[in-house]
Structures are given as C-alpha cells and as structure tokens.
Amino acid sequence: MLGLVFGALRARRVQALVMLALAAMTVVAAGAAARAAGTAGQDAARARVAAATVAERTLHVRGTVAPGDRPEDVLRRMGNLVHVPVDERAGGLRLAGDLLGPAGARRQSAELRSAERLCANLTLKQGRCVNADGEVVLPEELARLLGAGVGAKLVHETGLTATPVPLEVVGIFAPADPAGWFWAGQDGVAAYTTAPTVAAAGATVTATYDAVLEPEAFDDAAELRTVLDRLRAARLEVTSGAAALADAVAADRRSVRRGIGLAEAQILLFGGLAVAVAAAYAAQERRGDAARLAVRGLPRWRIRAATAGQSLVPLALGSIWSPRLFAAGVVIVAAADWSATRGGVTELMRDVRPRRPLAAATAEVCALGLAAAALFQLVAAPAADVRRDTGFGLAQVAPLLVAAGLGVLGTRLLLAAAGLYGRQALAAGRLSGALAGLTLGRRRTAFRIIPLLAAATCVLALAAQDWQGGDSARAERARVEMGADRVLRVAPVARERLLAAVRAADPGGREAMAVVVTGASAASPVVAVDAARLRAVAGVDGAALHPSAPAPLRFTGTDLALRASGDGNRVRFLLAAEGTGEQAVAEFGPLSPRAEPLTAVVPACDRGCRVEAVEADGALKAPVELRELSAGGATVIAGDVFADPARWRTTVAQASAGIQIVQTGGVLRIGDAQARTRRPVDSRLYVIDAPVPLPALAAGGAADNDRHDQPAASVFGASVPLAPRPAALVPRGGGSGIVVDLEYAARIAAVAVGTVPSAERPEVWLAPGAGDAVIGRLRAAGLDITGSDSVAAATDRADRLAPAVAALGDVAGAGIVLLLAAVAAFVVAAVDRRDRDAETAALRRQGVPHGLLARVERRAALAPVLLAVVVGVVSAVLLRALAPPPVRAFTDSWPVTPPAIQPLALLLAGLAALVVFGAVALLRAGRR
Known part of the structure; x- marks a missing residue:
C-alpha cells in the first residue's frame, strides 16, 4: 500500500508539493505569529515606558518626622519599602512656613527644603550652590518676590513653637530641566538648604522620597500595586502614576496578543480552507486511481486509504510541528476522498463528474447563513464588544465569512450572466464572445475557488485599511501633541527675552514661534504662544487669542x-x-x-x-x-x-x-x-495692557473652575480668569489643554502678589519647511537650544507602541493568507488543466484559431480573479462601515478622527491581490 502511495506521489509531484507547501506555510506562519506576539508585546511595553511622561514613571513618598526623630531613619524605611527597581532617587526634608525678606520687609509663604542631588539638577543664575548649614539657594521668581539677592539675610518662620531659622542667600537658580523627574516632585514654592538646617527649627518636618522607576518595574502591575499598598499601609503618603502606566503596559501586551492572535487564527483557519480546497480538487484528480483499484477488487477502505494517502503524506510532513492542523487535515482529506470516490466503477471512470446540486446548494446556504450571522453580530454588538478580548467568535472571523458568502452570490450571478451572454453571442455569430461566455458558464467546479480568493482579498484590504487609518491617526496625534513640525527645547530664559529673541530671528513671523509650557505633567497643561504666529507655525488660527488692548506704558x-x-x-x-x-x-x-x-x-x-x-x-x-x-x-x-x-x-x-x-x-x-x-x-x-479675562482656546473642561462660575486657570503661577473658546483639540494640550497668548499672559501674571513660581518650559516651535538657518539665528539672538523633537520622531515612537505593532502583525498575517489563497488557486488551475486541454484540442481540430483560443483562455482565467478581488474589496468596505477595527489605534481615550474606510489602502490591497492571483491564473492559461 505504501509503495502504491509513494508511486502515485512521484507521478503527481506538483500536487504533493503544493499540499506540503500549504501545510508548511500555515504551520510556520502561525508559529511565527505566536512567537512574535510575545516578543512584540515586550518591545511595545518597553516603548510605552520610554514614551511615558515623568509623572507616570516617578514615585513620590511622603512621611512625617516628629521632633526628636531621626530623619535619616524615616528615609531609610521608605527606601526599604520600595521593592521595585529604581533608576534614580532623591531623599529630602520639607518644613512649611514663611520666608521673611531682608530686614523683614517682605513675607512670602515658602517651604524650607533639603534635597539630594539638588546641585546636579539646577542651573545657577547667580552665586553658588549650598555647601554648608545656614546657606540657602532661591529660585528666580521667589528671589524677585522677596527682593533678595546673593548675600541677603533671610529668616524662615513656622509656627509659634518652632525656632526661626536664619539663612544666607548664596545662590539664585533655575531648574536645569523643569520637566524632568527631579523637579516633578518639587512642586510648590521653596527655598533649598541642608538637611540639618531644616531640622534646626525643631518642628515636625516632612521626609520626601522621590524616585524614577526602571522599565522592569512596570512589567507586573499587581506587584507594583502591592508595593504602593505596602507604603500606604505604613502611614506614608504616596503619589505616583506608575500603577496606571503598569496597567497601560499590561493593556499593550493584551492588545498585541489580541491583534497578532487574530492574525494567527486567520492564518490557521485560512490554511485549513486552502488545504480543504486542495484536498477536494486533488481527490477529483484521483477518481481514475480509485476506479482502477476497484476493478482489481480491492476493498473500499483500502481504496480510500490509497487515494487519501497521496494527500496525507505531504500533509503530515508539512504539519509535523502542529498536531492540531494534521488532525484537522486528516478529517478534511478523508471527507474529500470519500465524496470523490464513493460512486461505483462506472461512475468513477466517467470524465464528466456527476452533479450533486443538493450538496452544493447545502454548502452555499451554510456559507450564506454564516455570513448573515456574522453581519448581524457586528451590527448588534457595540464597538467595545467587538474589541473586547473574549475569544474568537463570529465577529473575529467575519472577514472570511462575509467575503465567502458574497463570493458565493457573486459566483452564481457570474455563471448565470456568462451563460446567457455566451448563448446570445453564439446566436449573433460572435465566436469570441460565445466561446468566452460558454466557457465561463461551464466551469462551475473551478469557480468554487472564488469565495476563498475573495476572503483572502478581504482580509488583506481590512488589514491595509486598519494600518493606514492607524498610521494617519498616529501622525495626527503626533502633530497635536508636538504642536508644530519641529520643537526646539530652550534653556530657562525670561519670557520677554524669549519673545524678543524669536521675533528678532524670524522677523517675518513665518518660521518660528516662542512658546512657554507650564503644567506639562498635569492633566491640563497651559501653553502660552505668540498668537500672531500660531497659524503660520502650527496651522491653528490664533487671532482670537490676541485681541486689541490698551497700549503698554x-x-x-x-x-x-x-x-x-x-x-x-x-x-x-x-x-x-x-x-x-x-x-x-x-x-x-x-x-x-x-x-x-x-x-x-x-x-x-x-x-x-x-x-x-x-x-x-x-x-x-x-x-x-x-x-x-x-x-x-x-x-x-x-x-x-x-x-x-x-x-x-x-x-x-x-x-x-x-x-x-x-x-x-x-x-x-x-x-x-x-x-x-x-x-x-x-x-x-x-x-491694564492686556485683556482680562484672558482669551484662551480650551479643550474639554480644562478651563472649568469648581469654586466659582468664572473659568480660570493657573497661568505662570497666578490664577487668571479666562474667556475660553471651546476646541476639540489644542496644540500640545490635546483634548485637555489650554492655549493663551504669551505676551498677554506674561503681562497679567508677571508681578502679582501670591503668584506661585511655576515650572516653565520655554520652547521654540518651527513651521514646516523651516531650515536650519533659523536655528542659527536663534542661537545668535542669545537662546541656548538644549534639544529638539519633531512630529516625525513622535510618529516613529508611536509606531513602536502596541496598536501599531498589532496592526503591522495583521498586515503580515494578511500577506500569508494571500499567498495561501494563491497556492490553493494554483491547485485548482492544475487540476482543471486536463479538461481545458481536451477542450482546446477539440476546438483546434474544428479550425478555431489559436489566437482566439488564447484570448478566451485568458478571459476565462482572469474572470474569477476579477470577481473575487471585487467581492473582497466590497466586503472590506462593508465590514469597516459596520464595525470598527478589532484593535484600536490607541490604548487610551484619544479620539480617532481618520475614517475607517481608506480608499488608497483598498486600492493598493486590491491591486496586490489582482497581481498575485492574476499571475497564477495567467501562468496556467499560458501553459495550456
């Protein structure tokens, strides 16, 4: 029996190799997808942490130190409770109270603090850093409010029972990186000194522990929450966005697993369908073998074993690493051979196969029923349910079911239309049209490949649409979050000096714009811009932000x-x-x-x-x-x-x-x-040289004020009333930011008593097309440019996050599906070749020209391909019109504005499918 099987395999090497290739491609591609899911999930998690804000990566712990306690013991206890990998840390002490200026002339509420690594994280404007007890350094704004310079004598007071602490100003500074991890924990107004100086007041102080966590700390969200709960249980105050970031990392991993898991499931399902098609057509080719074995008197089971073995042997070799695929293949091959060889010897010897309309109709009705059920589930289920990771149901395999169902309908319509056209052309004496139409109408069996090709095209078109839509959404988000095409980070500089320098470097106002960002780590950042340049640089109309106002004095x-x-x-x-x-x-x-x-x-x-x-x-x-x-x-x-x-x-x-x-x-x-x-x-x-309330563009409820009806926001440390204009998204602030005019905001908040010195980040935004020459002019104007970012770089970072990785995995999986369908189409064409060759020879003997037959063959070969591609593209449009992509473009709530239906992606996917399937069809037609 084995000898008979191997002999038949040698005689039909092409079919055996095709079955081997189908099984191997399916197993290798599915295995690669499963391995890629883990690797891609880890890479996406690392990219998520790298792109996270400072507030999400830092941990702030606060504890009370009573008089007589040792502050270093409290700090050591905090560090011992933080059982997560820490990149950098800084401990310190805080004492609330008031600072009295020179000779007690001015009083300002300010904490007295000590902080490790202070001198490495500030930029001295005057004097030096603290190196002895009793010395203090002040931020520029606090020094201005107190009227204190280097050498000034200050006193810090806190309560009636505490000892006043005398201080000498030795330096005035600005934060080296206001948006960095160190200053993220130094909120509020403070003067900085040594730890013994803070303790000298003899009052209750606050011990602080600020740390930026390693990427590995976010791998286990449950463990991180346990650490935070342990700190809170020790009566410590904990502030951190790390738990939310760990949840986002876990969501990213789930998103990657879901996206690539869908691709893996589609590969396995489509591989099984391709194997079923190949087995069915190969079984039809072996009808003569079954007839000859039956004539020799072999039992029916041995006949079927001999014929089925010709598919099972290459299937076993190709699916050696996937027992499940092999088990499913055994069932598929056995069913195919049973259907093809169940007749008697006379029936098996006939070249014209018997038609079984009931079986074909049953299969088609089942396909249409499943397609209708998938469509109903997509329409009835909310978008959140479509995206929910609840296994693989009809919604997950809807592309295959819908495209296959529409392919069945399309095939029926094409066969009927082709037969009708052929008969009319024959009656009219148009030989070419008659042969083409009648040839198409007679090839009912070959046209059953159309649903498979349509499903493959649909899968590719959906993946291409989802990728392009996500890519557009990521680029759009990058533009909003960056604010401009390129963003230059500038060393701390006065707002007026920043404005003057940028205006001097770009007097035309078309290339550069001065910007100051405050509250960058908060939920609603305030972005102050040179409004007259906002349209040219960021593409946003800023005229309403700078109305006319009384001239400055x-x-x-x-x-x-x-x-x-x-x-x-x-x-x-x-x-x-x-x-x-x-x-x-x-x-x-x-x-x-x-x-x-x-x-x-x-x-x-x-x-x-x-x-x-x-x-x-x-x-x-x-x-x-x-x-x-x-x-x-x-x-x-x-x-x-x-x-x-x-x-x-x-x-x-x-x-x-x-x-x-x-x-x-x-x-x-x-x-x-x-x-x-x-x-x-x-x-x-x-x-009054600026409008009050201050005009603003406000996204979401950023300007809402719970304490009174007047909208307000903290602008450069002062609570400023706003006249907000609602906007869906604002540059840099996204869906929860505020944009104001820099010149007006600086005038309003410049010298107000009670102003809290704020962490400001000066920047220069560059318009698209602005060359490096403007950067040189900015430096010549006195600005110290410390770094840069761009929309392209932000988009590249987003392309490494989980949604983009999952979408790319879907595209790769769709490419494999397309190749599997092409191999299945090759099998159908190869099996159909014998009948087509006989028809061609008969027509040639009757005098039909060779050129005419060649044109008819090409049309007959390309017709199912064209129909399948059209059905697949239409199915993709229908599915995306009814349901969103299974993997969202972002894991957070950022609004996705690009349409789900992407015409360019549909066109490219359709062309790719047409080229691949058309090449296979024309290859077989040319050989005939």
Missing part, C-alpha cells in the same frame, strides 16, 4: 520724575526692561503732603522699560495721590491716564486686594484697605 530713559503727594509714604513703580523682561523698581519718597516732584534713577531702563504696576509702601495714614510720571522730561503717565479707570486694575490672582482707589480730576488716589489676615495681600495697582 513704555518709556526710554534712566531718570524718572514723579509728581505725587502723601504722608511720608514711599511709592514704587514696578518696571520690566524691554526685550529681556528684567525686573526693575523705581522708588520715590518719602512723599510730602504737597505734590512736590521726586526723582529716581533706574539704570536698567536705558534701552526702554514698560510700567507694570505701582504700589505704596507701608500703612497709609493718608491717601497717596499720583499726578504725573515722566522720564527725561517726557511724560510717561499723564494725570488723565492716572485717572482713567480703563488703564488700572487690582489683582486677578487668588489673594486679597489691600487697597482702595479713587480716580478723579486728573489724580489717582490710593487708600489703605488691609485685610485682617496673615496671608499675603496684593496692594499693587496694575497697568
């Missing part, structure tokens, strides 16, 4: 004169140097009851200054009256400007106003209205 000159009256008080004008934003103060006084001219010298205004605010010093026993301010003999603020209510305002920050004003008769009268509170009050009067 500018002047040039160092010698100022003020006409004012009062009862011994002093008056200070707060000024900002043009182009640099450097703060300057012009102080006049003491005032006399008569409006005598007073003078002040401000060297910083030799190139121009802008008046920001005015304040009267000390308790006002009598009102202070302001009449005129001049510089170098030229009037800066005339009496009518002082008396104009449209040019002056009190605070917009969350602090009490400490003054009363009366504006009349060319005089601005300031009276005392000190509130009964120890909190700082704002007794300044600000120049």
Whole structure:
C-alpha cells in the first residue's frame, strides 16, 4: 500500500508539493505569529515606558518626622519599602512656613527644603550652590518676590513653637530641566538648604522620597500595586502614576496578543480552507486511481486509504510541528476522498463528474447563513464588544465569512450572466464572445475557488485599511501633541527675552514661534504662544487669542520724575526692561503732603522699560495721590491716564486686594484697605495692557473652575480668569489643554502678589519647511537650544507602541493568507488543466484559431480573479462601515478622527491581490 502511495506521489509531484507547501506555510506562519506576539508585546511595553511622561514613571513618598526623630531613619524605611527597581532617587526634608525678606520687609509663604542631588539638577543664575548649614539657594521668581539677592539675610518662620531659622542667600537658580523627574516632585514654592538646617527649627518636618522607576518595574502591575499598598499601609503618603502606566503596559501586551492572535487564527483557519480546497480538487484528480483499484477488487477502505494517502503524506510532513492542523487535515482529506470516490466503477471512470446540486446548494446556504450571522453580530454588538478580548467568535472571523458568502452570490450571478451572454453571442455569430461566455458558464467546479480568493482579498484590504487609518491617526496625534513640525527645547530664559529673541530671528513671523509650557505633567497643561504666529507655525488660527488692548506704558530713559503727594509714604513703580523682561523698581519718597516732584534713577531702563504696576509702601495714614510720571522730561503717565479707570486694575490672582482707589480730576488716589489676615495681600495697582479675562482656546473642561462660575486657570503661577473658546483639540494640550497668548499672559501674571513660581518650559516651535538657518539665528539672538523633537520622531515612537505593532502583525498575517489563497488557486488551475486541454484540442481540430483560443483562455482565467478581488474589496468596505477595527489605534481615550474606510489602502490591497492571483491564473492559461 505504501509503495502504491509513494508511486502515485512521484507521478503527481506538483500536487504533493503544493499540499506540503500549504501545510508548511500555515504551520510556520502561525508559529511565527505566536512567537512574535510575545516578543512584540515586550518591545511595545518597553516603548510605552520610554514614551511615558515623568509623572507616570516617578514615585513620590511622603512621611512625617516628629521632633526628636531621626530623619535619616524615616528615609531609610521608605527606601526599604520600595521593592521595585529604581533608576534614580532623591531623599529630602520639607518644613512649611514663611520666608521673611531682608530686614523683614517682605513675607512670602515658602517651604524650607533639603534635597539630594539638588546641585546636579539646577542651573545657577547667580552665586553658588549650598555647601554648608545656614546657606540657602532661591529660585528666580521667589528671589524677585522677596527682593533678595546673593548675600541677603533671610529668616524662615513656622509656627509659634518652632525656632526661626536664619539663612544666607548664596545662590539664585533655575531648574536645569523643569520637566524632568527631579523637579516633578518639587512642586510648590521653596527655598533649598541642608538637611540639618531644616531640622534646626525643631518642628515636625516632612521626609520626601522621590524616585524614577526602571522599565522592569512596570512589567507586573499587581506587584507594583502591592508595593504602593505596602507604603500606604505604613502611614506614608504616596503619589505616583506608575500603577496606571503598569496597567497601560499590561493593556499593550493584551492588545498585541489580541491583534497578532487574530492574525494567527486567520492564518490557521485560512490554511485549513486552502488545504480543504486542495484536498477536494486533488481527490477529483484521483477518481481514475480509485476506479482502477476497484476493478482489481480491492476493498473500499483500502481504496480510500490509497487515494487519501497521496494527500496525507505531504500533509503530515508539512504539519509535523502542529498536531492540531494534521488532525484537522486528516478529517478534511478523508471527507474529500470519500465524496470523490464513493460512486461505483462506472461512475468513477466517467470524465464528466456527476452533479450533486443538493450538496452544493447545502454548502452555499451554510456559507450564506454564516455570513448573515456574522453581519448581524457586528451590527448588534457595540464597538467595545467587538474589541473586547473574549475569544474568537463570529465577529473575529467575519472577514472570511462575509467575503465567502458574497463570493458565493457573486459566483452564481457570474455563471448565470456568462451563460446567457455566451448563448446570445453564439446566436449573433460572435465566436469570441460565445466561446468566452460558454466557457465561463461551464466551469462551475473551478469557480468554487472564488469565495476563498475573495476572503483572502478581504482580509488583506481590512488589514491595509486598519494600518493606514492607524498610521494617519498616529501622525495626527503626533502633530497635536508636538504642536508644530519641529520643537526646539530652550534653556530657562525670561519670557520677554524669549519673545524678543524669536521675533528678532524670524522677523517675518513665518518660521518660528516662542512658546512657554507650564503644567506639562498635569492633566491640563497651559501653553502660552505668540498668537500672531500660531497659524503660520502650527496651522491653528490664533487671532482670537490676541485681541486689541490698551497700549503698554513704555518709556526710554534712566531718570524718572514723579509728581505725587502723601504722608511720608514711599511709592514704587514696578518696571520690566524691554526685550529681556528684567525686573526693575523705581522708588520715590518719602512723599510730602504737597505734590512736590521726586526723582529716581533706574539704570536698567536705558534701552526702554514698560510700567507694570505701582504700589505704596507701608500703612497709609493718608491717601497717596499720583499726578504725573515722566522720564527725561517726557511724560510717561499723564494725570488723565492716572485717572482713567480703563488703564488700572487690582489683582486677578487668588489673594486679597489691600487697597482702595479713587480716580478723579486728573489724580489717582490710593487708600489703605488691609485685610485682617496673615496671608499675603496684593496692594499693587496694575497697568491694564492686556485683556482680562484672558482669551484662551480650551479643550474639554480644562478651563472649568469648581469654586466659582468664572473659568480660570493657573497661568505662570497666578490664577487668571479666562474667556475660553471651546476646541476639540489644542496644540500640545490635546483634548485637555489650554492655549493663551504669551505676551498677554506674561503681562497679567508677571508681578502679582501670591503668584506661585511655576515650572516653565520655554520652547521654540518651527513651521514646516523651516531650515536650519533659523536655528542659527536663534542661537545668535542669545537662546541656548538644549534639544529638539519633531512630529516625525513622535510618529516613529508611536509606531513602536502596541496598536501599531498589532496592526503591522495583521498586515503580515494578511500577506500569508494571500499567498495561501494563491497556492490553493494554483491547485485548482492544475487540476482543471486536463479538461481545458481536451477542450482546446477539440476546438483546434474544428479550425478555431489559436489566437482566439488564447484570448478566451485568458478571459476565462482572469474572470474569477476579477470577481473575487471585487467581492473582497466590497466586503472590506462593508465590514469597516459596520464595525470598527478589532484593535484600536490607541490604548487610551484619544479620539480617532481618520475614517475607517481608506480608499488608497483598498486600492493598493486590491491591486496586490489582482497581481498575485492574476499571475497564477495567467501562468496556467499560458501553459495550456
């Protein structure tokens, strides 16, 4: 028996090799998909961690240290409880209270802190870093609010029972990387000193442990949550986005497994279908073998073993690593051979096979029923259920079922139309059309390959659409999250200086735009932009962000004169140097009851200054009256400007106003209205040179304020009322950010009392097409560019995340499915060749020209291919119109705007299927 089988295999080598190739391709491709799922999931998890925000990768632990306790013991206990891999860490102490400026002139709420690795994470603007007890370094904004420079003497007070701590300012600094992990844990206003200095107050302090976690820490979400729960159980305050990131990593792995698992399931299912088609047609080819064995008197089981063995041997060799595929193949081959060889000897010897319309109709009805059921499930199930990882049901194999069902309908329509056309052409004497139509109408068996080819085309078209849609969505998200085509990171610099430098480097306003981002790690970042350039650089209309406003009160000159009256008080004008934003103060006084001219010298205004605010010093026993301010003999603020209510305002920050004003008769009268509170009050009067409320583009509920009806946001540390315009997405802020005008925002929040120094990230956004020359001009203008990012780089990072990996796996799996279908089509063409050769020879003997027969053969070979490709593409359109892709473009809630139906992807997928299947069809037609 084995000799007979191997002899038949040698005689039909092509069929044996095809069966071997089908089984091997299916097993190898499915195995590769299973292995790739694990590797790709791990790579996607690493990419997710690398692309995570600082808040998601850091861990902040806080604990109370009572007087008499050893802070180092508390810090050691915190570190011992953190049983996850840590990349970098920094411990420290915090003491709440107030800082008193030089001679106690100013008071500002600020913590006194110590922090490991402080000096490595700051940029000194003046002086040096702390290296001894009693020394302190201040952030620039806090130093300005206190009026303290290097060498100033400060005092930190906290409560009645604590000892005041004397301090000496040795340095003024800016964060080296405001968005880095170190400063993510240093929220709030603080001065930095040594740990013994903080402990010297003898008060209860807070021990802090800040760490950035290793990527391996996010591999096990349950273990990470256990660590966080252990810390909380030890009565420690824990703040971290690490648990959410670990959940996202786990979701990424599930997404990859699901996406590639779907591809693996499709490969296995389609491989089984291809094996079934190949086995069925090979069994028809072996009908003569069965007849000859039956004539020799062999039992029926031996006949079927001899014929089925010709498919089972190559199937066993090809599926040696997949017992399940081999077991399914045994059933498929046995059923095929039983169907082909169950007749008697007379029936088996006939060249024309008997038609069994009931069996064919039953199979077609089943295919149509399954397609209808798959469509119903897709329509009835919500999108979340389609994407849910609940195994592989009808929704998961819908592409195969729907395309196969439509292929059955298409085949029936084509056969009927071809037969009708052939008969009409024959009656009209059109020989070419008659032969083509009648040939198509007679090949009913060969046309049963159409559902298989249509299903393969549908799978490829769906995968191509999902990939292109996801790619478009990732590129669109990258553009929104970047804000511009290229983003340059700039070393800490004053906002006004940043604006002036960018405007000098790009005077036309078409290539570069100054940007300052605050709250980058928060849920609703505030992005301050040079609104006049927003459309040219980011493609967003920013005209509404910069409406007209009263002109700033500018002047040039160092010698100022003020006409004012009062009862011994002093008056200070707060000024900002043009182009640099450097703060300057012009102080006049003491005032006399008569409006005598007073003078002040401000060297910083030799190139121009802008008046920001005015304040009267000390308790006002009598009102202070302001009449005129001049510089170098030229009037800066005339009496009518002082008396104009449209040019002056009190605070917009969350602090009490400490003054009363009366504006009349060319005089601005300031009276005392000190509130009964120890909190700082704002007794300044600000120049109105920016609109209040501040216009803003706000996405989502970013500008909502729970405490009152007026929308507001923290802009550069000050709570600023907003006039928001709703937007679905805003540059850099996405669906939850706020965009304001940088120039106006800087004016409003510049010098407000109660302003909390904020972590700001200055940037320069470049428009598409901006060359490197503008970067050189930015450097020449004084900006220190520390790094860059781009939409292309952000898109590349997104392409390494789980959804993109899963979509790419689907495309690869669809390519394998296409090849399996092509091999199955080759089998059908090979089996059909004998009958076609006989028909061709008979027609040639009757005098039909060779060229005519060649054209008829090509048309007959290409017709099922064309029909299958069209049905597959239509099925893909129908499926995506009814249901979303099984793997979403993003694992979070980011809105996906690109349409699910992608015409270009459909066209390319259809062309690829047409080329592959057409090549196989024309190859067999040419050989005949």
